[in-house]
Amino acid sequence: MKQRLVGFFDERMDLSALRRWAKEKSVPQHKHSFWYYFGGLALFLITLQIITGILLALYYSPNPAYAHESVKYVMETVKYGWLIRSIHFWGANFLVAVVFIHMFSTYFMKAYRKPREVMWILGVLILGLVLAFTFTGYLLPWTTLSYFATKVGVNTPSIMPILGRFITRIMEGGRDVGAATLTRMFTLHTVILPLLAVLLITLHVLLSQVFGSSVPLSQANKREAIKFFPNFLMRDAAVWAGGLAILLAMVTMFPAGLGPKVNPVMPAPVGIKPEWYFLFVFETLRRFPETIAIGTITLAVLVWLIVPFLDRRASRNQKSTFFTLFGAAVLVYMISMTILAYLTT
């Protein structure tokens, strides 16, 4: 039966290329191979977000009068609504963490060096998309916290000269965050960003098949590799099973909460803070004038984006200590700002 099915498609589509690819694909084994699991884990979590997101969208209503109520309804009345929404909530947090780890690990292994420059750029853009997903999704429950987080977020570009105000207006869709903003964020979150994400992730993963996994320079003399099918895939699957188990444990222990509905004329409550992954931006904004804060962060992101072209030594397969230090400095800055934000109220 299986034979005939395969034969059927083989005759019509010529699966031999696919089969050869499956046979040849391998993953290098060395001291730092551990980090290879995070890309696959990110892929798994994004799939989970898309599935749970589509389910949530069936009940969600992007209207200030009903948004909060519809999320409440999902949590309290819809069967297993708490489960679906909590997986979406925790999945988003896990995903951000995993994508950050994936990015920094490839950075420090200098996996961005020639010929994988485009993969690196796609990867940074995908991280941007993931953060955009969390930003736009955050407004949807229409709570006090989500309302002010969005206000700060949409007003941040307005610092930029010339185009800034225009971008803010386009994101807000009105004179202030309101009904128009909610429908815009909803459309971004459920239509535009998913399409972009699928496109960029497909390219990123396709390229990773073309080039295979990069081996860090320090391990270049190691020649050991394991086959992808089935050896590495089985390891991947084990990681996914473990990851899902931890995710479900968090979902059970701490299901997604729902803050009070926003009253748009009331002041921002004392002590509000963004989610953990935006804390370093938040702390930077608190400590420095906004033009300097946002200007510096924008510049750093641009440098980060084109790092494969700046790090010429790595492209020639030479050690580039400067860029290792630069990455370490960025990481230390982000972590210390995050801790500072936790310590100060």
Added chain:
Amino acid sequence: MLLVIISLILVGTSANDSLAASIPSFAQRFNFTLPLIVVLLILMFFLLLKVYTRESQPSRSQKGISDSNVKGDGSKEKVREKV
């Protein structure tokens, strides 16, 4: 691995559900997710078992496979010749 289950049980016995009373209680959530978590962990265990028993067989070191990955310079042909 067990840590996940243990922490779940610990939280379960100590939690007085401070969350909205109208969502299913911890016990209800726990009863639904725990079997799945256990199955996932068993699955993971057997996957790993399979990985390690497989790879202790001689086919483990696969130096022979043509491999564009070993050198990061993208010159597939060259590497293949070397191998």
Added chain:
Amino acid sequence: MNRILGGGVAIVAAYILYPVIRFLSPPSVALGEQSKVFVTDTGIMKRNTAKYFKFLDEPAVLVRLPNGTYTSLSAKCTHLGCTVQFRSDGDYFHCACHGSEFAITGKVMRGPAVLPLPKYQVSVSGEKIFVSVPIEPA
């Protein structure tokens, strides 16, 4: 030949893009009707309290000062747009988002905000308190 083709495509692209961009930017609302709003009746607000309301589609605040007079300002923080909170312990505004503070006149007392809160005009006619944009910008 290629130039003509390319130019044609560019014109078509511009023709599609322009309405899309205009579609994205929200139509500006006529503010003429709203430039004066009724907020509350006199004698309702206690001294040293604030009332929040929407004005020109943005949050605004009316404060009754300890001496019994009224003052009104935009409540939208000039830093990144959160709504500032009136603090009766000392008559100032505090923004919970990044800690900016504004004096009751709107002047910045503590950053990161740089610009003052815009002030509105308060007028009392009979028992009713109205807030409007100043004729001459303050």
